[in-house]
Amino acid sequence: MALPRPGSAIQIFLLLTVLLSSVFWGLIIAAGHIGAGGGHYVEALMWCPAIAALVTLGFRGLGTASLGLSRIGGRFALAGYLIPLGYALVGYTVVWGWGLGYFPDHAAIAAIATRLGWQSTEPASFVPLYFILIASTGMIGASARALGEEIGWRGFMAPRLVARYGFTGGAVLGGLIWAVWHMPLLLFADYHSATPWWFAMTCFTVMVVGSSVILTWLRLRSDSVWPCVLCHASHNVFIQSFFTPLTGARGSVTAYMIDEFGVALALTVLGTAILFWRMRASVRIASA
Numbered sequence: 001m002a003l004p005r006p007g008s009a010i011q012i013f014l015l016l017t018v019l020l021s022s023v024f025w026g027l028i029i030a031a032g033h034i035g036a037g038g039g040h041y042v043e044a045l046m047w048c049p050a051i052a053a054l055v056t057l058g059f060r061g062l063g064t065a066s067l068g069l070s071r072i073g074g075r076f077a078l079a080g081y082l083i084p085l086g087y088a089l090v091g092y093t094v095v096w097g098w099g100l101g102y103f104p105d106h107a108a109i110a111a112i113a114t115r116l117g118w119q120s121t122e123p124a125s126f127v128p129l130y131f132i133l134i135a136s137t138g139m140i141g142a143s144a145r146a147l148g149e150e151i152g153w154r155g156f157m158a159p160r161l162v163a164r165y166g167f168t169g170g171a172v173l174g175g176l177i178w179a180v181w182h183m184p185l186l187l188f189a190d191y192h193s194a195t196p197w198w199f200a201m202t203c204f205t206v207m208v209v210g211s212s213v214i215l216t217w218l219r220l221r222s223d224s225v226w227p228c229v230l231c232h233a234s235h236n237v238f239i240q241s242f243f244t245p246l247t248g249a250r251g252s253v254t255a256y257m258i259d260e261f262g263v264a265l266a267l268t269v270l271g272t273a274i275l276f277w278r279m280r281a282s283v284r285i286a287s288a
Helices: 006-031 036-059 075-097 106-116 123-136 138-188 197-222 226-243 253-257 263-277
Strands: none
Touching: 006 036, 006 138, 036 138, 075 197, 075 226, 075 263, 106 123, 123 138, 123 226, 138 197, 138 226, 138 263, 197 226, 197 263, 253 263
16 A cells, blocks of 8 residues: 655644644643543543544545554454553562552552442452453443544554654654653643652653554554554553552552553563564555
């Protein structure tokens, strides 16, 4: 599939993404927290890359076929769903096993049970039932939000960057762009942890660039954006709704280990990314 003048298309896309995103960066930063606006500001922000991609395609007189929306992705869609569960389980199991945090946090269980209207807070029953709930119904909303980002970052941008810079250059550059897009919220709102900003930024950037390698491989190998959507949504669901909130702190060290701003996830995502990078020869790269 030939992609005409990828450089100019990418530049238009990035400019539009920044302009659209600035509205919601501003609203969230003014409020000081990412939950502002009932979470709708974040939802709108996550759809800015998709809108930018669609406007760019329209401006260039191109169709939407290049976005990878027409194919589900088969086994790659299933892989996309399972990959974040795998690297999260490895990272958090190490944290719990080494005594850097504990699982499950009974106070967190009680708070979540109250929110859900559940009576039982016994971990043996609560944990598996809650896991099933978020692993199924939790994926619906998460996928709808992730779709907005993935249409832009992987549907539109990733194939064009790889066509121009090769798999390694395109995936890494795409990951750095993706990381920078998050930085206004990390630096000026509360999208971070209790660790120093420079530590959170470093771990987050490593994790995002690693994720970009995985997602770019899925996008090109499947010729579909849907495995990326499921992978992105699965990451958000399992990390943000299960592993992190149910992990109790053992002193200040836990914040340095867990979540998207800690060492454990950065390393497990990076390790997973290396495995996919080693399979880069199996992907199809369009000519620039």
